[in-house]
Amino acid sequence: MPSLTRRAALATAAAVPAVLATRAPAAPPPSAPAIAAPPPIPPGRPLFGATLWRMPNGLRVAYVGTRGAPVVAHYLFYGVGSGDDPAGRSGLAHFLEHLMFKGSAHVADGEFSRRVAREGGQDNAFTSRDVTAYHQTVEATRLKLVAMMEADRLRAPLFPADGVEPERAVILEERRQRTDSNPRARFREAYEAAMWGAQHWRGRPIIGWADEIRAITRQDMLDFHQRWYTPGNAVLVVNGAVEEDALRRVVEDEYGGIEGREVTPRRRAAPSDAPLQSRLVRNDAGVREAQMLRSWIAPSLTWGRNDADREHAIPLEVLAHLLGGGPGSRLHKALVQSGLAVGAGAGYDSDDLGASSFGLYVTPRGDTAPAKLEAEVEDQICRLLDQGVTEEEVARSKRQLTAGALMSLDGLGAAPRLLGGALAIGLPADAVEQWPARIRAVTPEAVMAAARSVFTHPSMTGWLLPEGVRAP
Amino acid sequence: MSDTIPSGFTLPVQVVEAGGVTAWLAEDHAVPVVSLSFSVPGGASLDPEGREGAAALAAALLTEGAGDLTANAFQEAVRDAAISFSFSSDRDEFSGGFRCLTEALPEAVRLARLALSAPRMDPTDMERVRARAIAGARQALENPRGQAGRAFWATALPGPFGRPPGGTAESLASLPGELLKGVPGRQFHRAGLLVAASGAITAEQLRETLATLFGDWPAGDPAAVPVPPAFAARGVQVVRMESPQSSAVFGQPGLAVDDPDWEAAGVVMRVLAGGGFSSRLMNAVRVERGLAYGIGAGAEPVAGRSVIIGSVATENARMGETLSVLRAEWARMAASGPTDAEREEAIAYLTGSQPLSFTSTRQVAGILLALRRNKRPLDWLANRPARLAALSREKLAEVAARVLRPDELAVTVAGKPEGV
Numbered sequence: 040m041p042s043l044t045r046r047a048a049l050a051t052a053a054a055v056p057a058v059l060a061t062r063a064p065a066a067p068p069p070s071a072p073a074i075a076a077p078p079p080i081p082p083g084r085p086l087f088g089a090t091l092w093r094m095p096n097g098l099r100v101a102y103v104g105t106r107g108a109p110v111v112a113h114y115l116f117y118g119v120g121s122g123d124d125p126a127g128r129s130g131l132a133h134f135l136e137h138l139m140f141k142g143s144a145h146v147a148d149g150e151f152s153r154r155v156a157r158e159g160g161q162d163n164a165f166t167s168r169d170v171t172a173y174h175q176t177v178e179a180t181r182l183k184l185v186a187m188m189e190a191d192r193l194r195a196p197l198f199p200a201d202g203v204e205p206e207r208a209v210i211l212e213e214r215r216q217r218t219d220s221n222p223r224a225r226f227r228e229a230y231e232a233a234m235w236g237a238q239h240w241r242g243r244p245i246i247g248w249a250d251e252i253r254a255i256t257r258q259d260m261l262d263f264h265q266r267w268y269t270p271g272n273a274v275l276v277v278n279g280a281v282e283e284d285a286l287r288r289v290v291e292d293e294y295g296g297i298e299g300r301e302v303t304p305r306r307r308a309a310p311s312d313a314p315l316q317s318r319l320v321r322n323d324a325g326v327r328e329a330q331m332l333r334s335w336i337a338p339s340l341t342w343g344r345n346d347a348d349r350e351h352a353i354p355l356e357v358l359a360h361l362l363g364g365g366p367g368s369r370l371h372k373a374l375v376q377s378g379l380a381v382g383a384g385a386g387y388d389s390d391d392l393g394a395s396s397f398g399l400y401v402t403p404r405g406d407t408a409p410a411k412l413e414a415e416v417e418d419q420i421c422r423l424l425d426q427g428v429t430e431e432e433v434a435r436s437k438r439q440l441t442a443g444a445l446m447s448l449d450g451l452g453a454a455p456r457l458l459g460g461a462l463a464i465g466l467p468a469d470a471v472e473q474w475p476a477r478i479r480a481v482t483p484e485a486v487m488a489a490a491r492s493v494f495t496h497p498s499m500t501g502w503l504l505p506e507g508v509r510a511p
Numbered sequence: 512m513s514d515t516i517p518s519g520f521t522l523p524v525q526v527v528e529a530g531g532v533t534a535w536l537a538e539d540h541a542v543p544v545v546s547l548s549f550s551v552p553g554g555a556s557l558d559p560e561g562r563e564g565a566a567a568l569a570a571a572l573l574t575e576g577a578g579d580l581t582a583n584a585f586q587e588a589v590r591d592a593a594i595s596f597s598f599s600s601d602r603d604e605f606s607g608g609f610r611c612l613t614e615a616l617p618e619a620v621r622l623a624r625l626a627l628s629a630p631r632m633d634p635t636d637m638e639r640v641r642a643r644a645i646a647g648a649r650q651a652l653e654n655p656r657g658q659a660g661r662a663f664w665a666t667a668l669p670g671p672f673g674r675p676p677g678g679t680a681e682s683l684a685s686l687p688g689e690l691l692k693g694v695p696g697r698q699f700h701r702a703g704l705l706v707a708a709s710g711a712i713t714a715e716q717l718r719e720t721l722a723t724l725f726g727d728w729p730a731g732d733p734a735a736v737p738v739p740p741a742f743a744a745r746g747v748q749v750v751r752m753e754s755p756q757s758s759a760v761f762g763q764p765g766l767a768v769d770d771p772d773w774e775a776a777g778v779v780m781r782v783l784a785g786g787g788f789s790s791r792l793m794n795a796v797r798v799e800r801g802l803a804y805g806i807g808a809g810a811e812p813v814a815g816r817s818v819i820i821g822s823v824a825t826e827n828a829r830m831g832e833t834l835s836v837l838r839a840e841w842a843r844m845a846a847s848g849p850t851d852a853e854r855e856e857a858i859a860y861l862t863g864s865q866p867l868s869f870t871s872t873r874q875v876a877g878i879l880l881a882l883r884r885n886k887r888p889l890d891w892l893a894n895r896p897a898r899l900a901a902l903s904r905e906k907l908a909e910v911a912a913r914v915l916r917p918d919e920l921a922v923t924v925a926g927k928p929e930g931v
Contacts, residue, residue, distance in 0.1 A: 159863015
């Protein structure tokens with residue numbers, strides 16, 4: 040899931056919370072009465088063994104008591120992201136995230152980060168399509184301080200009027216840095232907009248279209264905060280050197296007094312049956328190496344064309360590995376080891392809110408003709424649908440996907456990111472805790488059913504090419 | 512200073528020796544994961560002229576087939592056991608290591624030994640990896656940040672250390688296979704080898720690992736690493752390219768890593784240009800003027816010396832203003848150093864954040880290796896809070912005046928900047 044962090048990569052690298060080095064555990068279907076019960080899966084040992092509870096005001100809490108250094112990670116997730124930006128105001132969720140650092144009732148403008156640093160901690164935030172999260176990593180005795188400040192800006196952020204314009208300028212520079220000055224990012228943005236629609240929740244960039252960033256008002260932010268930033272739409276995840284009792288007291292003291300409000304249901308409009316365009320070709324003078332993308336609308340753990348469709352989400356993860364998960368995968372053998380491409384792979388996220396996409400990407404090698412690559416990709420898809428997958432291939436993918444799951448215990452960041460990300464979009468914690476067991480339960484038949492649920496629908500193909508190179 | 516400042520947390524470090532190789536070990540069985548890191552002096556600085564990227568390409572080839580395992584078989588074994596290998600060549604050293612589950616340690620050691628002692632470098636794999644590296648080198652120049660960084664280093668340190676460690680499309684295409692095959696022999700010597708490990712591994716297991724991985728390396732001196740030249744960049748250099756935003760890389764000479772003022776300079780740089788929102792540059796450039804998403808700078812060691820290097824990106828029309836603000840802040844810090852409040856906050860952060868560096872095995876192994884690289888004693892971290900607390904404002908002002916050279920701050924800008 041793409042996300043934007045608030046800070047440039049210039050930040051000191053000394054103790055940034057670990058990013059997940061294993062593949063991101065995804066999630067199982069949420070229980071819904073309309074869905075036939077999935078075949079029982081023998082539960083495995085939970086990955087993090089998180090303890091969960093809910094406060095009377097609706098705030099959900101997940102606690103993982105990792106021992107080691109006297110450090111805690113404190114993450115507050117909100118079930119809102121760029122996918123919830125109002126029409127014509129793309130970038131609002133992200134803009135608001137920036138403004139959350141500009142003070143609240145008891146914390147002055149700029150004081151949040153300054154205070155955390157003064158206490159030896161680190162803080163940041165990120166916005167994805169599905170969630171907005173604020174996080175701090177601090178020496179364990181500072182937990183109460185960060186909880187107090189985080190609760191304060193949940194309750195009563197200032198959004199100072201004179202802070203809006205400088206921050207808008209910062210965000211426009213962030214957009215120029217991430218997207219406008221990078222031909223690959225420009226293309227990716229145009230590709231998503233062409234596939235889903237420039238105003239569709241999935242087709243808009245997380246950071247927003249530049250003219251819409253310019254249109255966002257302070258009132259938009261106040262309204263958005265009022266609507267989404269409420270305890271019942273938030274998930275607090277704490278991982279580290281703190282006892283459960285002590286954490287419960289801190290949470291009660293700092294978050295317990297915040298009044299709960301009704302939670303707005305999230306709407307994720309279904310996509311059209313097929314990508315809005317079947318092809319996007321862009322020649323860009325700034326590009327030196329061509330790139331091909333091909334993608335399909337795909338089910339996720341939370342969305343399908345029909346209820347049964349969601350059952351394909353976990354098998355699609357296995358399919359993505361089998362087809363394009365690095366060396367040894369089918370695309371790697373057919374395109375990279377054959378000398379046609381320098382890179383090829385597949386990407387799929389099961390843990391999206393709403394429709395997901397299944398994507399393939401290829402970077403051609405030297406002067407391989409684009410038409411040849413495109414034909415080879417098509418051939419791989421046809422062959423898969425015609426001839427199926429072997430037991431051995433599936434076993435290999437399941438083994439490699441899950442072999443490193445326990446590595447996510449190494450560092451404090453993975454548990455909050457995975458648990459918070461799942462819980463905040465309505466998935467149960469088991470989506471994370473039992474992810475390895477669920478992957479291991481996937482059968483070759485399930486992989487093929489999943490493949491058919493995606494590849495029998497129309498796809499979109501995109502080419503980013505240097506000036507003068509012709510697309511097929 | 513207030514009594515709320517935490518003490519300098521550190522893990523107990525053991526010194527483990529086997530077969531003429533010593534390693535620092537922070538043993539911790541809290542999670543079933545092991546990280547091991549090593550480095551040897553050399554790296555890209557040993558690449559012959561016109562053959563930039565040789566060591567880096569060879570590093571990439573170490574895990575593309577070794578011993579009787581083809582590239583495919585090797586990669587399958589790595590991924591079946593979820594081992595993450597990292598071999599790379601930086602400006603001044605060749606480094607490597609792995610992270611794995613404790614249960615996969617024997618397999619990680621077996622594969623690492625094969626990679627280090629018997630990489631196959633089969634012609635088809637070599638060409639495949641070379642093609643990937645060439646594409647990567649070309650992609651790196653598609654955006655202004657890549658262009659500015661390339662030009663800055665070339666100007667700042669003319670010669671072996673100023674070249675792109677990963678090579679250029681042209682140099683990579685020209686690398687003879689025999690040169691690549693000779694890289695392990697040129698780089699791998701026990702003299703200068705530094706090793707650190709962390710996580711769920713015992714001293715005895717580490718001893719065996721050291722003997723297995725490095726026991727066969729020749730003891731002798733590594734090839735002579737060149738001496739970095741004096742910092743040579745001056746003024747403003749512009750790389751013209753089409754872009755809505757310009758990217759600037761700026762810098763000046765830094766202290767030697769063993770300079771007695773090294774830590775004091777670190778405090779000064781934290782106040783001027785460190786991570787987060789507390790720095791003067793972040794405040795002046797981002798918070799007050801909305802000129803950029805971020806700005807920061809710090810010392811980057813190069814073969815025992817260092818370069819102070821930083822970067823910022825802003826729309827073309829505002830680059831002139833951004834550089835003016837940058838120079839003014841640089842000069843202000845050089846003239847009077849940090850205030851008392853800034854001094855206290857910076858030291859509180861540097862001291863208090865120490866435990867945060869010990870939350871994953873990879874971080875810990877990396878920190879231990881960095882301490883060894885910089886020739887720090889075992890108790891360096893334990894005593895660091897006391898050393899930092901002893902730095903007076905006057906001392907920091909003196910060091911700021913000694914280190915910072917506003918008149919020599921060199922800038923490379925890529926894009927279509929105005930007013931520079």
